[in-house]
Amino acid sequence: MASANCEPQVHVIAGPEGTGRSTAAGEFARATGAPVVVADRTQCYLDIAVTSARPQGDAVTRYFLAARQVRDGEFPAEVATSALLHQIEVLAGENPLVLVEVSSVSLTRGLAECRASLPFRFTSQVLTIDDPAAHVLHLRARALRMLTAGMLDEFALAWRAIGQRPFVSSISGLDALVRWCEEASVNPEDLASLPRDANLLMDIADWVAQAHLERGIAQEAAFSSLSDEQHAVNHTD
Template identity: 45%
Template sequence: MPQAHAIIGPTGVGKSAVAVALAREFTAPIVVADRIQCYLDLPITSARDDVGAGEGLQALTRLHLSQRSVADGDYPPEQAMRDLRMRLDELAEQHPFIVIEGGSISLLRLLAGCGEELGYRLTAHTVHIVDRRQYRSRLRDRAYQMLRADAPATGMLGELAAAWRHTEQRAFVASINGFEAVLEWCDDRGVDPLTLSTRSFTHAELDEIADLIAHWHVEHGYEQEQVFSRLFTDVPTAAGS
């Protein structure tokens, strides 16, 4: 029976690097179980392309669940789960081993509840937060890189400004991890989010925003850690066994 091995864990903990290494070892495709990474107009905010894979990434098959834009609105977990299962079913017909990479709480809850409904053997490995101080520092550095201090309009701030133009989707946009923090900063400073792509930022302001994004990401990461410690408790952890 084919095996689907899930690499799960909090935001920014290093899941992608683990998934890529495993995919190389077993010559396996990767399915990214992340709803926000399906939005083609949010590559920076979602870290869609930030896989940290190094040399040889082009030789790997790395598949997302769908292709969406902010104008499409929220991607419901139930729909994402149907798309995930369809991806896995198709791949299981061709590959003996599949890597699932993800940190979406809602989506992974649904996957963990599938049990024996799946036509392949599900195993899982959780990448944990080892050192909380280092984790916070890493997320802060990651947030600053997302802001692209040399050209903020091309980073997360530019993506938020463009997304905010979809007025009918603002509730969805405001719920996206990372955007929540920037919108909080905008509210405190009286800044219109629509101006984020054209506004000049001081280094002090970018530092403030990066700190706030890191804080939100860390809090979300701790929540993920707690939830994932309870998921897949009855699922084997060994890959390729």
């Protein structure tokens, strides 16, 4: 239990898409024994774990904000923010240090707005993009790994939830698949069944990488609101 006379520390680790945020949080957690709260709405969806880059199998105690399926629809930002604050409060009552791995812009804003009223000592570490050209190459390689690891199959299952197609089309990465289908005149229902040759996968990977880059730019702008005690870290993996 955290001491009643010791203000718990909440250390926020944030970073744009593909900058190694989960790796950094995992390394910090293993070094300190602190639990990690994952402030990411998309990673709450168990059926798009590859698409969302949900951390798995690294022996770190992570707490997600919910356990959802795409058919459940969008996880409202205000509900997710409440879940985040509640999870931090519970863990800070049991641990002197809690790590918060932040990737969601909406949750970043919610946490920043509430931070001053919370009885914790906040510190933050923001990962940044050192070399934009190298980062784009990294995102492309990452997208290709996702595509070969099951992203297309996750998309196929998600697209079957007809009533949730607008939501599916808004998910980072899956939005790129929808746009690629429109450009290539391919029915999204048929995407997963196309022959997965190298040229096709590389073409789709370019679209996914661009979507992730656009999200990363929005994330980087939002994360600047976190920094009372900000430590910039350049990282490309």
